[in-house]
Amino acid sequence: MSNILSYNNKTAKSGAQDWIPVEPYGDDDIRQIKDPNGGLSQNPRTAIPSPFAQLDLVKNAFDHLTNGGTRMTGIVSELKMVSDALDVAQLFFEYENHRDNLHVERWNKATEIEKLKSDPRHRLYGETLALFMQSDTVYNFAELNDWYIVMLGNKVLGATSPSSFTMAAPFAPAEETVNVEQNVKLFGTVRDLWERDEEFVYHLFLLFNAYTQLRYKLGNVYAYMVKNLPLIERNKPQLYQRILQALPNPTALQADREPLVRQMLDQ
Numbered sequence: 001m002s003n004i005l006s007y008n009n010k011t012a013k014s015g016a017q018d019w020i021p022v023e024p025y026g027d028d029d030i031r032q033i034k035d036p037n038g039g040l041s042q043n044p045r046t047a048i049p050s051p052f053a054q055l056d057l058v059k060n061a062f063d064h065l066t067n068g069g070t071r072m073t074g075i076v077s078e079l080k081m082v083s084d085a086l087d088v089a090q091l092f093f094e095y096e097n098h099r100d101n102l103h104v105e106r107w108n109k110a111t112e113i114e115k116l117k118s119d120p121r122h123r124l125y126g127e128t129l130a131l132f133m134q135s136d137t138v139y140n141f142a143e144l145n146d147w148y149i150v151m152l153g154n155k156v157l158g159a160t161s162p163s164s165f166t167m168a169a170p171f172a173p174a175e176e177t178v179n180v181e182q183n184v185k186l187f188g189t190v191r192d193l194w195e196r197d198e199e200f201v202y203h204l205f206l207l208f209n210a211y212t213q214l215r216y217k218l219g220n221v222y223a224y225m226v227k228n229l230p231l232i233e234r235n236k237p238q239l240y241q242r243i244l245q246a247l248p249n250p251t252a253l254q255a256d257r258e259p260l261v262r263q264m265l266d267q
Contacts (some may be wrong), residue, residue, distance in 0.1 A: 086166075103150075
């Protein structure tokens, strides 16, 4: 009997032979694909034919992680990518404390792409980048004109992201010279949101509710944050109560409360 080559069992159970017509894979089909490494691989997927592969990987990582009861659970590489992205967010939050050894570069989409297109050596790259961005329906490129890249010397550590708020550079190793918190090396430890500095966590919740457009455009990130709330309640009850005092119903999207929450954010 011949073998049916399929990523899931739908066609294998159909009894059909030879070439089989199927619909394009949807989210449910993708979730049924079994990982031969059992989710334990520490290396992210790399076969993504796009200059924005890292954006896609980190965006999907936020989507996939779930509350496992005592901590967030998921594929090891995706836990690492989300942790690294949150490390970068903390660098921006605590940037005043890192000015001596880090700096931030601004990359303006319109200006920089025009520079590439006007240079004969980089014209094709600039045109390709512009085409990808103009064709986007997934990554919110139209919403973001400026990207901010955090640097250690000439080394890129991470950046803002229109699809996951922040992201680390691909395959980011631990940085022994940079602490994201006291005694915590940048990219050195995989940590969930609830395990992080309480001021950072509190202000991140405020930010997403002071500017509710973030919740519309980055629903994957806010959903991940909400999944951390039971873990915050269990492990840091005072922080949980503080969040609830500012946001009585953190799962509700209340645009009318934006001015009030912005006042809290500015305090």
